[in-house]
Amino acid sequence: MKKLMFMASGIALCLSAAQAQDFKQKGGSNNLQLLFAPFSSNPVSLNEGITYRRFLKDGSMALRLSLSVSSSKHTDVLQQADDTLSYPKTSFYGGPFVEGPGINLITGMNPEANLVTKESGFSIRPGFEKHFAGTDRLSPYLGAEIVFSSSKTKISRDTIVASNFTGTVYDTSSVDLSVSAPWTTQTLGTSYGSKTFGVNLIAGMDYYFTKNLSLGAEFGFGFYSTKYTDYTSEYLKETVTAPIVGPDSHGVSSATITHSTSVESNPSMKRGKDSGFGPTVTARLKLGWLF
Numbered sequence: 001m002k003k004l005m006f007m008a009s010g011i012a013l014c015l016s017a018a019q020a021q022d023f024k025q026k027g028g029s030n031n032l033q034l035l036f037a038p039f040s041s042n043p044v045s046l047n048e049g050i051t052y053r054r055f056l057k058d059g060s061m062a063l064r065l066s067l068s069v070s071s072s073k074h075t076d077v078l079q080q081a082d083d084t085l086s087y088p089k090t091s092f093y094g095g096p097f098v099e100g101p102g103i104n105l106i107t108g109m110n111p112e113a114n115l116v117t118k119e120s121g122f123s124i125r126p127g128f129e130k131h132f133a134g135t136d137r138l139s140p141y142l143g144a145e146i147v148f149s150s151s152k153t154k155i156s157r158d159t160i161v162a163s164n165f166t167g168t169v170y171d172t173s174s175v176d177l178s179v180s181a182p183w184t185t186q187t188l189g190t191s192y193g194s195k196t197f198g199v200n201l202i203a204g205m206d207y208y209f210t211k212n213l214s215l216g217a218e219f220g221f222g223f224y225s226t227k228y229t230d231y232t233s234e235y236l237k238e239t240v241t242a243p244i245v246g247p248d249s250h251g252v253s254s255a256t257i258t259h260s261t262s263v264e265s266n267p268s269m270k271r272g273k274d275s276g277f278g279p280t281v282t283a284r285l286k287l288g289w290l291f
Helices: 002-020
Strands: 030-036 044-056 061-079 090-093 103-106 113-131 138-162 165-170 177-180 183-210 213-228 232-241 254-265 273-281 285-290
Parallel strands (some): 103 177
Antiparallel strands (some): 113 138, 138 183, 165 254, 183 232, 213 285
């Protein structure tokens, strides 16, 4: 009986000591928060941002800064390399003389052509919080934050073309001219993006399930204004010249055929803007570390 009473007293003392611990924030405390979804395949998300908080006074006020940086790259293969059915090793380019010689292009094996999509995003949200008494472990708060964010998408598409070439043909010749013009790729780019400014009024709570560690939730109401950056794109310009010279004193005329491709920019296109307001909800829990 004495042993049972001793064990019960020890357990009671431990529980009392645990309850007496200061679980919540104090003035001068620092806090980092990550978004947390315990039942998803990616429980902790860094792509959606991280929040730093600095508690002031007695821990009832906090300055906060949320930061998010993301980047991704995706590559699709549009054309397999060495596809001689789509891109034969040789091709014929006709000359300016009727029934006269042309140019046999020795193009060889074609390279691979890809479609590459790059996306990037950046967001910074400074703000403040006012915390209320709550309970020993629960810290509810109200606050506000300003939102600055931007995003950009760039798409690069390979186009397979013959290399630039030059060759001279004569109207008296019956033999086609052979010129090396290996298949190559020209890359055409497209880009667009957006910039956003907003203000959010927020309400949330932190529950400290153990010392220095908490789970939180947050929602609010906000206004945003988004300006979409101009849409820019490129096109492939083909240039062919074949001026005829002659006939000379022997009655022979010649033509120097020059063929080239270059990447040129289309005029940019305006994309407008939009704005609105409404509720904002953080779809994940906030996992916090107090230090």
